[in-house]
Amino acid sequence: MADPISCAAADLLPLLGGAPNATAAATYICSRFGAVSTKLADATLAIDNTYLLFSAYLVFAMQLGFAMLCAGSVRAKNTMNIMLTNVLDAAAGGLSYYLFGYAFAFGGPSNGFIGKHFFGLKEFPSPTADYSLFLYQWAFAIAAAGITSGSIAERTQFVAYLIYSSFLTGFVYPVVSHWFWSGDGWAGAAKTGGSLLFGSGAIDFAGSGVVHMVGGIAGLWGALIEGPRIGRFDRTGRSVALRGHSSSLVVLGTFLLWFGWYGFNPGSFLTIFKSYNDTSRSYYGQWSAVGRTAVTTTLAGSTAALTTLFSKRLLVGHWNVIDVCNGLLGGFAAITSGCSVVEPWAAIICGFVASWVLIGFNKLAEKLKYDDPLEAAQLHGGCGAWGLLFTGLFAKEIYVNEVYSGRPDRPYGLLMGGGGRLLAAQIVQILVIIGWVTATMAPLFLALHKLKLLRVSREDETAGMDMTRHGGMAYIYHDEEDSSNLPQFKMSRVEPGGETPTS
Numbered sequence: 001m002a003d004p005i006s007c008a009a010a011d012l013l014p015l016l017g018g019a020p021n022a023t024a025a026a027t028y029i030c031s032r033f034g035a036v037s038t039k040l041a042d043a044t045l046a047i048d049n050t051y052l053l054f055s056a057y058l059v060f061a062m063q064l065g066f067a068m069l070c071a072g073s074v075r076a077k078n079t080m081n082i083m084l085t086n087v088l089d090a091a092a093g094g095l096s097y098y099l100f101g102y103a104f105a106f107g108g109p110s111n112g113f114i115g116k117h118f119f120g121l122k123e124f125p126s127p128t129a130d131y132s133l134f135l136y137q138w139a140f141a142i143a144a145a146g147i148t149s150g151s152i153a154e155r156t157q158f159v160a161y162l163i164y165s166s167f168l169t170g171f172v173y174p175v176v177s178h179w180f181w182s183g184d185g186w187a188g189a190a191k192t193g194g195s196l197l198f199g200s201g202a203i204d205f206a207g208s209g210v211v212h213m214v215g216g217i218a219g220l221w222g223a224l225i226e227g228p229r230i231g232r233f234d235r236t237g238r239s240v241a242l243r244g245h246s247s248s249l250v251v252l253g254t255f256l257l258w259f260g261w262y263g264f265n266p267g268s269f270l271t272i273f274k275s276y277n278d279t280s281r282s283y284y285g286q287w288s289a290v291g292r293t294a295v296t297t298t299l300a301g302s303t304a305a306l307t308t309l310f311s312k313r314l315l316v317g318h319w320n321v322i323d324v325c326n327g328l329l330g331g332f333a334a335i336t337s338g339c340s341v342v343e344p345w346a347a348i349i350c351g352f353v354a355s356w357v358l359i360g361f362n363k364l365a366e367k368l369k370y371d372d373p374l375e376a377a378q379l380h381g382g383c384g385a386w387g388l389l390f391t392g393l394f395a396k397e398i399y400v401n402e403v404y405s406g407r408p409d410r411p412y413g414l415l416m417g418g419g420g421r422l423l424a425a426q427i428v429q430i431l432v433i434i435g436w437v438t439a440t441m442a443p444l445f446l447a448l449h450k451l452k453l454l455r456v457s458r459e460d461e462t463a464g465m466d467m468t469r470h471g472g473m474a475y476i477y478h479d480e481e482d483s484s485n486l487p488q489f490k491m492s493r494v495e496p497g498g499e500t501p502t503s
Helices: 009-016 022-073 076-106 131-151 158-181 208-226 247-264 286-316 321-335 344-367 376-394 397-403 421-450 458-463 465-469 480-485
Strands: none
Touching: 022 076, 022 131, 022 247, 076 131, 076 158, 076 465, 131 158, 131 208, 131 376, 158 208, 158 421, 208 321, 208 376, 208 421, 247 286, 247 321, 286 321, 286 344, 286 397, 321 344, 321 376, 344 376, 376 421, 458 465
16 A cells, blocks of 8 residues: 655744734645545555456466366367366365365464464455455465366266365465465465464465465375376386377367466466665656566566476477477466575576476386376476475575565575575474475275265276266367268278278
8 A cells, every 4th residue: 555645734934924814724734634545545555456356357267277288288078077176176175265265364363373363354455455365365365276186187986076165265376375475374485473484484475385285295195195197107017108188289289278377476466566665766666666576577488388388398209299298287386385586597497496396296106106196296296396495595585675675685596695594494494384285184085985975986997087077078079960961981991001901
């Protein structure tokens, strides 16, 4: 909110030189200043809330990106199933986040572990938050659930999706976001009272850890407990590629996610109408930081995509658009933590390393016979963890103090001369997220497995869930009623040697 314009009649009286009715004139002038101040405050709130709502719409558009990415990455026989789960993530997540999630995440004042106000948005809006913030944070919550659904695709019962999605968005994710994003959280850089973790607090600006690691680690446990898909590894243990059915959908989903990331990262400022009181640069303010964040996001993703392209060409001998798309998203997941506090040149380093982190974790997954159809645990979990470490290494002092104002002399990146305290806080964040998600999601997946609610039967998995669980295939190639009128062809085997086959 803009600073109010203050005015007192007593301050104006000396300037009026004792003129007749000076007191009344001074009072009138100050009342006009008060009206202008109120209008300016209202305009500031309207601009900031409009910016936040637009960012929320962009982040929600990522759900369509996830749906297309997942659909293209699975086999055609499971297309309807995976798209339905993405719809479910948004719908079930909407209700669970409304009833419980937002309160657990941002229901202050509260303790450092969990929020305790605003259940069902009771007493909302408040002086600290409006409905736009709820919508924005809901879009983040369902993004975490969407990541998990990719890890356990093509073999999971529909009821399991419903249970884990509600639990993740209503409890597991909100607690982590409370720790690192709420003003009451025990470990975040945005903490408003008391001492900060290592004098710094963990900087996870848009959620490399809070969103991507939470979704990735949850998916890791789901995929581990379920086991690999039938046919993913042969009897000798060698990896068998079960390729997705549509590279076109993968590319479409990737571009939608790229577009949505401009709401994900720059939108995490929550406001845009704010100056940084830099008298040497009157044109510089939070709007400039928003633009810089969009630039670092772009550079990290672009670098990761190109690094993956040439690295995979050297490793496997061909150019693969699927690998490039995953590399791009890995760069985005990594830069999400430090996007607002690093220089653009550092974002290039972030994307380069993120590509190799993804390639390395994929190699490890193959050796351990771990099956994740969308590489979600490796991409979001592995690259998200690297993003937190990257922030601890490259965060710039001036940007840290601008974005996390109110506490001067904060620690900043180790390689930027800021010491190791920020890096220590980042490492703590990685460890506690792994521990929390493991302690909550692993027992849930184990319980579903024991109750035979997690994995579909072998017959259903082989036939494809679209046909066995959802009433038919996602793609209809012809009208069955008119199939009798279709021309009939007799297929003949073409023998080597170029001879014309005979019927």
